[in-house]
Amino acid sequence: MELRRLQYFIVLAEELHFRRAAARLAISQPPLSIAIKQLEEEIGAPLFERSTKLVSLTPVGAAFYPEALRIVAQLDRARSIAQRVASGERGVLRLGFVGGMLLRRMPEFLALHRRAHPEASVILRELSSGEQIRSIRSGELAAGFLHMGGPVEELDHLLMADEDFVACLPSSHPLAGAEIVKVKVLRDERFVMFSREISPGYFDTVISICAREGFSPTISFEVGHWLTAILLVAKGLGVALVPRCFANTGLRGVSFVELKAARTHSLAHFAWKRTSSDPLLLRFVDLVRTTLSSRVNKHLSD
Amino acid sequence: MELRRLQYFIVLAEELHFRRAAARLAISQPPLSIAIKQLEEEIGAPLFERSTKLVSLTPVGAAFYPEALRIVAQLDRARSIAQRVASGERGVLRLGFVGGMLLRRMPEFLALHRRAHPEASVILRELSSGEQIRSIRSGELAAGFLHMGGPVEELDHLLMADEDFVACLPSSHPLAGAEIVKVKVLRDERFVMFSREISPGYFDTVISICAREGFSPTISFEVGHWLTAILLVAKGLGVALVPRCFANTGLRGVSFVELKAARTHSLAHFAWKRTSSDPLLLRFVDLVRTTLSSRVNKHLSD
DNA sequence: CATGTTGATACTCTTTATATATCAAATGAG
DNA sequence: CTCATTTGATATATAAAGAGTATCAACATG
Numbered sequence A, B: 001m002e003l004r005r006l007q008y009f010i011v012l013a014e015e016l017h018f019r020r021a022a023a024r025l026a027i028s029q030p031p032l033s034i035a036i037k038q039l040e041e042e043i044g045a046p047l048f049e050r051s052t053k054l055v056s057l058t059p060v061g062a063a064f065y066p067e068a069l070r071i072v073a074q075l076d077r078a079r080s081i082a083q084r085v086a087s088g089e090r091g092v093l094r095l096g097f098v099g100g101m102l103l104r105r106m107p108e109f110l111a112l113h114r115r116a117h118p119e120a121s122v123i124l125r126e127l128s129s130g131e132q133i134r135s136i137r138s139g140e141l142a143a144g145f146l147h148m149g150g151p152v153e154e155l156d157h158l159l160m161a162d163e164d165f166v167a168c169l170p171s172s173h174p175l176a177g178a179e180i181v182k183v184k185v186l187r188d189e190r191f192v193m194f195s196r197e198i199s200p201g202y203f204d205t206v207i208s209i210c211a212r213e214g215f216s217p218t219i220s221f222e223v224g225h226w227l228t229a230i231l232l233v234a235k236g237l238g239v240a241l242v243p244r245c246f247a248n249t250g251l252r253g254v255s256f257v258e259l260k261a262a263r264t265h266s267l268a269h270f271a272w273k274r275t276s277s278d279p280l281l282l283r284f285v286d287l288v289r290t291t292l293s294s295r296v297n298k299h300l301s302d
Numbered sequence C: 001c002a003t004g005t006t007g008a009t010a011c012t013c014t015t016t017a018t019a020t021a022t023c024a025a026a027t028g029a030g
Numbered sequence D: 001c002t003c004a005t006t007t008g009a010t011a012t013a014t015a016a017a018g019a020g021t022a023t024c025a026a027c028a029t030g
Helices: A003-015 A018-024 A029-043 A059-087 A099-103 A106-116 A129-138 A200-212 A226-234 A244-248 A279-293 B003-015 B018-025 B029-043 B059-087 B099-103 B106-116 B129-138 B200-212 B226-234 B244-248 B279-293
Strands: A048-050 A055-057 A092-097 A121-126 A143-146 A155-170 A180-182 A190-194 A218-223 A240-243 A254-260 A265-273 B048-050 B055-057 B092-097 B121-126 B143-146 B155-170 B180-182 B190-194 B218-223 B240-243 B254-260 B265-273
Touching (some): A055 A059, A059 B059, A106 A121, A129 A143, A155 A200, A155 A279, A190 A200, A218 A226, B003 B018, B003 B059, B155 B200, B190 B200, B190 B226, B218 B226
Parallel strands (some): A092 A121, A180 A254, A190 A218, B092 B121, B180 B254
Antiparallel strands (some): A048 A055, A155 A265, B155 B240
């Protein structure tokens, strides 16, 4: 069953006149006669009753007409959906993120994206950086907010944040009110760390900060989520070294104190597959890039 | 947008492998590549991501796939509906009838038809014989149960009933209990008649029955519906001469008495347009014809 | 580095669709 | 009643599109 024949049928069913229908279709009359005949053969029954002076729909033709209309409508719908996905108006954007990104500019990017593409949806998955890299390369994720140790094959990335570390102390801690402390004064504290499995980069960075100051931290807890870590500190169960952005959590019971000469930074990245052609992703990358370069630092709360 | 391309797209989306998909489609691989390329041009965006070792759907292709499936499904549906209408399984049968036919075998035919074609629907319109003939010739009705004065151009018909007339008297009438009466004894009664406008054949027949007996009936009421006529008789407002089948109404207050030597019959017909090819009508004509010739006289109540 | 995949391309041939010209049947005007 | 006109169907030639064969470049594998 060819689509052209359906179009011919629809027009003829509306005109009930071969020559007029042919004119509307911008073809000559004979091919129309032939096409209708072929359609009737395929269905196995006449669709029109012809006399030299009158063309009318048979009951079969009358039943077929609305169905033919639906086919054409469905076809337009399919084309339109595909084109809207292609233009980035519509579609699904799968993004990974490590929890800390919620304290950086990620929510701002999401809000801008929603405003720019109200028909599009976003699926967020909280994953470690390593898992994100795997998922992005396999195509499971379109992009991710993560920490990259160095360049990764196939991935492009943007630097979202370059932050130094601050100490995260319970408010009850004697140093909680200090302006700035040396890392060394924390040598006898017990440390709450992100699990090395989840975030090896963070783990190693903290270890190296301490090592530079001449001690190896005593680890009381290794946790898998940043909220857990901060809460443990708030409960007085340890201290932590965290990127500065965590100072924005607003959680009670914790204080953040500048570290003297930490000299080690936390790099936050936005990364995606270089070869991807997903239009929504391309738009999102543009959005992130232009927003970052415009150096607007306001944070949208949602 | 050609349908074949859609089929190709669907198979390729499922196989994600040009050669396998081409094999499943029973074509060679190059035309498949070309067809997909054309489809992509029409949509305006790539549907597949190709590498020498891996074919995968782009987001556009993934969004297009279920829509393409729906198109094909809708197409099958359209074809199937048309074919079921063609086979008479499905469709609409528009029938006219004059009221009295409900007391003849018309309900039986309808019941048989419903049993034979449970998916088909029937639209019934109570119309005078003349209106039915016009509607059948114009195609508004497929057929009708009516009284035909004689052969009608374009129409075929079957004789459904050939009944003599009986007298319809109020139960309170002195002759109500009689076995048989002469028409002449009704000469001083007042007659309830079907309107000549609605049913000229009936009107003229009754007049001629009376005329043969040497009188002209006094008409008290002309009514448009058989129920009205019988009810008026039941209320004692007149008598009527009616085809025998009306004795089956079961209404209280009326008695039916045989007429001696009425010699005039009421012919009930089933008529349809000779040139019609509506499969449901053809089935129904067959049904009526075979049922009539099988001489089964039982009436189905529903 | 040779070999066997993959999908894309070039070219030919067949099929299909279309247009022009024409026909038979029916209608309407004179 | 006759002739011109209109209807949809048909015949034939031409142009477009589809499919097949052969081949290519890119990549993976041993």
